Amino acid sequence: MEHALLSRRFPTNPDEYKLYEEIGEGVSATVYRALCVPLDILVAIKVLDLEKCNNDLDGIRREVQTMSLIDHPNLLRAYCSFTNGHQLWVVMPYMAAGSALHIMKTSFPEGFDEPVIATLLREVLKALVYLHSQGHIHRDVKAGNILIDTNGAVKLADFGVSACMFDTGNRQRARNTFVGTPCWMAPEVMQQLHGYDYKADIWSFGITALELAHGHAPFSKYPPMKVLLMTLQNAPPGLDYERDKRFSKSFKDLVATCLVKDPRKRPPSEKLLKHSFFKQARSAEYLARSILEGLPPLGERFRELKSKEAELLLNNKLGQESKEQLSQKEYIRGISGWNFNLEDLKNAAALIDSSNGTCHLDIRDNKVKDVSQDAYNPGISGHIYQERVNHGASGRPEEDEIQEVEDLNDALSTSFPSRPLEALKSCFDVCGADDPDPTAAYSGVQPSAESVSALQFPKIEHCKSANCNGESLERSVSVPMNLGTSGCHKHSSGSLIPEEVLSPYMSADLERDEFRQRNPSIRNRSGPLLFRQMKDSRTHLSVAPEEPSEGKIIRRRGRFQVTSDSISQKVPTSASSNSRTNLPTGATRSNLKPSAILPTLQFLVQQNTMQKEVLSRLISSIEETSDDYEASTSGSYQSSGGHVREKELQSYVVQLQQSITELYEEVQRLKLRNNQLEQQIIALSKNDERSQTEDKQ
Numbered sequence: 001m002e003h004a005l006l007s008r009r010f011p012t013n014p015d016e017y018k019l020y021e022e023i024g025e026g027v028s029a030t031v032y033r034a035l036c037v038p039l040d041i042l043v044a045i046k047v048l049d050l051e052k053c054n055n056d057l058d059g060i061r062r063e064v065q066t067m068s069l070i071d072h073p074n075l076l077r078a079y080c081s082f083t084n085g086h087q088l089w090v091v092m093p094y095m096a097a098g099s100a101l102h103i104m105k106t107s108f109p110e111g112f113d114e115p116v117i118a119t120l121l122r123e124v125l126k127a128l129v130y131l132h133s134q135g136h137i138h139r140d141v142k143a144g145n146i147l148i149d150t151n152g153a154v155k156l157a158d159f160g161v162s163a164c165m166f167d168t169g170n171r172q173r174a175r176n177t178f179v180g181t182p183c184w185m186a187p188e189v190m191q192q193l194h195g196y197d198y199k200a201d202i203w204s205f206g207i208t209a210l211e212l213a214h215g216h217a218p219f220s221k222y223p224p225m226k227v228l229l230m231t232l233q234n235a236p237p238g239l240d241y242e243r244d245k246r247f248s249k250s251f252k253d254l255v256a257t258c259l260v261k262d263p264r265k266r267p268p269s270e271k272l273l274k275h276s277f278f279k280q281a282r283s284a285e286y287l288a289r290s291i292l293e294g295l296p297p298l299g300e301r302f303r304e305l306k307s308k309e310a311e312l313l314l315n316n317k318l319g320q321e322s323k324e325q326l327s328q329k330e331y332i333r334g335i336s337g338w339n340f341n342l343e344d345l346k347n348a349a350a351l352i353d354s355s356n357g358t359c360h361l362d363i364r365d366n367k368v369k370d371v372s373q374d375a376y377n378p379g380i381s382g383h384i385y386q387e388r389v390n391h392g393a394s395g396r397p398e399e400d401e402i403q404e405v406e407d408l409n410d411a412l413s414t415s416f417p418s419r420p421l422e423a424l425k426s427c428f429d430v431c432g433a434d435d436p437d438p439t440a441a442y443s444g445v446q447p448s449a450e451s452v453s454a455l456q457f458p459k460i461e462h463c464k465s466a467n468c469n470g471e472s473l474e475r476s477v478s479v480p481m482n483l484g485t486s487g488c489h490k491h492s493s494g495s496l497i498p499e500e501v502l503s504p505y506m507s508a509d510l511e512r513d514e515f516r517q518r519n520p521s522i523r524n525r526s527g528p529l530l531f532r533q534m535k536d537s538r539t540h541l542s543v544a545p546e547e548p549s550e551g552k553i554i555r556r557r558g559r560f561q562v563t564s565d566s567i568s569q570k571v572p573t574s575a576s577s578n579s580r581t582n583l584p585t586g587a588t589r590s591n592l593k594p595s596a597i598l599p600t601l602q603f604l605v606q607q608n609t610m611q612k613e614v615l616s617r618l619i620s621s622i623e624e625t626s627d628d629y630e631a632s633t634s635g636s637y638q639s640s641g642g643h644v645r646e647k648e649l650q651s652y653v654v655q656l657q658q659s660i661t662e663l664y665e666e667v668q669r670l671k672l673r674n675n676q677l678e679q680q681i682i683a684l685s686k687n688d689e690r691s692q693t694e695d696k697q
């Protein structure tokens with residue numbers, strides 16, 4: 001039936017469609033229920049405003065061609081698409097029950113029962129297995145993109161034309177809207193250091209599992225900046241043993257398996273599908289019976305949701321918490337978190353007018369609205385997501401030891417992110433406003449009237465690795481000068497440990513640094529933020545010295561790349577995976593004497609102590625700074641001098657935060673190395689003892 005429909009010729013003339021009510025809204029599009037008049041078939045039409053997307057139609061067309069090869073029952077595929085004036089219309093099957101998110105908002109605010117979740121997730125996972133086997137990354141897995149038909153059929157939606165356009169165009173110039181929270185975004189995508197691959201979908205899948213279990217995604221009540229920091233710095237979210245008693249052990253295990261920060265440790269989708277959790281998945285009929293019965297029509301539900309939102313905006317008071325409110329609101333709209341960029345965050349920050357406590361939010365169409373302080377839905381927003389260590393990571397001594405620093409960071413991120421630009425730079429490797437704009441030559445593309453045929457729905461993204469002129473922002477450490485870090489005069493760019501000591505153990509880093517020195521203009525800008533900025537640098541894509549160790553690119557097609565599935569077969573680059581790589585150059589197990597390694601070890605221990613001192617200085621410095629800051633903001637400190645001081649303090653706090661992040665990483669790295677060295681020494685001592693005994697005999 002479905003194939004028969006897909007093969008029918010859907011008209012590409014807008015006059016042959018009758019638009020009914022609105023049934024959904026995304027970042028850049030509005031979705032309508034509609035009738036295809038000549039075929040007498042109900043459809044959904046996604047209408048994108050091309051004028052708002054500084055778009056690259058050729059790029060879209062190429063992608064669309066690639067996507068047309070995709071065909072799976074769990075992926076929502078478009079019937080056709082065409083331009084109508086400055087709009088792009090995408091005609092697709094009408095999924096009458098709407099998204100899992102909408103269903104939850106209407107009838108299951110606390111989330112679904114486990115068999116329902118298992119059924120939904122199994123279908124989504126089948127779609128991911130297919131996509132990944134084709135070398136694609138969906139990149140936008142979330143409850144808002146799980147669409148359900150009245151018969152209980154489940155399809156993963158959102159081919160992300162909007163995102164494609166944004167990713168390949170210069171979105172900042174085109175829109176002044178703030179886009180979503182990064183709740184579903186994998187840490188490696190946020191970091192933008194080594195690119196990402198299909199394992200990013202596994203993370204989003206884990207977050208979606210939590211979303212379906214609780215009715216909202218982890219951190220959904222927080223502003224984007226905080227979500228970024230929490231995702232990067234805290235232990236991964238998970239199902240709590242106590243609070244989530246209603247869920248089985250296997251569900252908890254599934255979530256824990258997906259939400260591992262190291263993408264290499266996440267299972268591929270194919271393996272995940274074999275997880276025991278999916279044994280409880282049931283049929284489409286079961287789904288229809290258990291969650292769709294009695295649901296009001298989609299359009300009605302959507303209207304209700306919108307009016308609730310409007311009511312909330314009108315009724316609530318304004319104030320400090322409005323940042324959380326923003327995030328919650330965007331979440332409710334089911335907005336994608338993968339499309340935000342620096343400019344958006346700047347705009348969002350600018351809209352938070354801290355002077356009078358009023359917050360204006362421009363979500364779409366440049367409409368300025370009042371946003372209130374109180375939470376949208378006490379049931380949701382009052383439910384702060386408890387961070388917890390949900391699997392093997394738990395109780396890691398390193399984490400305990402740096403908890404202080406994390407807490408400090410957390411406190412910082414709670415208190416200052418009204419101007420997140422600088423702080424964002426520590427999380428992302430992004431072009432700031434000052435960066436040369438590679439798309440500046442863009443002169444406004446007028447969409448041609450020709451049809452973009454056979455659009456496909458899954459938002460598909462490849463691992464991007466591109467370059468951008470400009471100073472590298474990544475890994476920059478800037479310890480404030482007044483901290484008096486006696487042993488650590490090297491305040492910028494990387495390790496606090498002298499290179500000659502570290503170099504034998506850091507060959508990968510060193511190679512990367514060397515590469516950078518040889519190619520000063522080249523930065524790793526992989527991921528969506530990069531691609532957006534670097535569409536004209538595609539020739540550099542193949543130069544991938546910093547390509548992730550996994551998901552090796554096998555071939556590229558347009559903006560897609562095919563990655564290797566057999567991650568496990570790859571040579572791990574982590575220090576722990578091959579102790580030999582950690583030995584000093586030229587040393588092997590057979591000829592290394594403990595005495596040769598001891599000085600290095602002692603030096604590392606010394607460095608560790610030094611860094612602890614630096615950390616405690618940082619902590620006290622930040623405490624002083626916070627006091628200053630509070631004093632300056634709480635009093636009648638309104639003069640322009642005060643403003644300048646405030647700015648100085650903010651950038652100082654940002655510097656401190658960057659330093660903490662770097663130091664934290666450094667300490668962890670050192671600890672790992674120390675452990676390895678210790679183990680090597682123990683092993684070598686044993687060897688020595690054994691050979692001495694043998695010699696004696």
Ligand SMILES: Nc1ncnc2c1ncn2[C@@H]1O[C@H](COP(=O)(O)OP(=O)(O)OP(=O)(O)O)[C@@H](O)[C@H]1O
Binds near residue numbers: 025028099
């Ligand atoms: N084919 C469809 N049938 C029924 N409802 C749909 C259909 N397509 C989209 N919707 C509804 O419209 C909403 C918005 O869809 P859209 O794909 O534009 O946005 P999104 O994925 O939430 O956002 P983004 O564009 O940021 O990824 C969906 O969450 C869903 O509820």
